[in-house]
Amino acid sequence: MKIAFDIGGVISRYPQQMIQFMRALTIGGIEVHIVTDIPYHAALWLCQVNRIEVPFNQIHSCDCSKDGDLCKTKKCEELGIDILIDDRPDYCAVGKFIGLVLSPRPTIPYYAPEWQSQSETETLA
Secondary structure, eight states: OEEEEOIIIIITTSHHHHHHHHHHHHHTTOEEEEEESSOHHHHHHHHHHTTOOOOGGGEEEOOHHHHGGGHHHHHHHHHTOSEEEESOHHHHSSSSSEEEEOOOOTTSOSSOTTSOOGGGGTTTO
């Protein structure tokens, strides 16, 4: 089984919990991936500085300019992802995978206080 996590709004909102969740899944034999619409080098940097223990070859960037709202659907189907966890319902709405939508909560910021911000990666994009 393969489970993919989005970075922005999912891992960035709950980094401690999501990192523990990903670790538990990996220990249980689940293959964990990152599927994001952030450019690859920026996503790799974010994973490194935020201590997300996913192998570099399991971090995937989607081409939104080419595929629009279906970018994650195409990537997940290409990779054989079984479950996608994302904060955007449109990314989870189409595909052969199970789409789990993390609901935004007005009192919890998009970026947790301890999260190393994406804005620091703009020079890498």
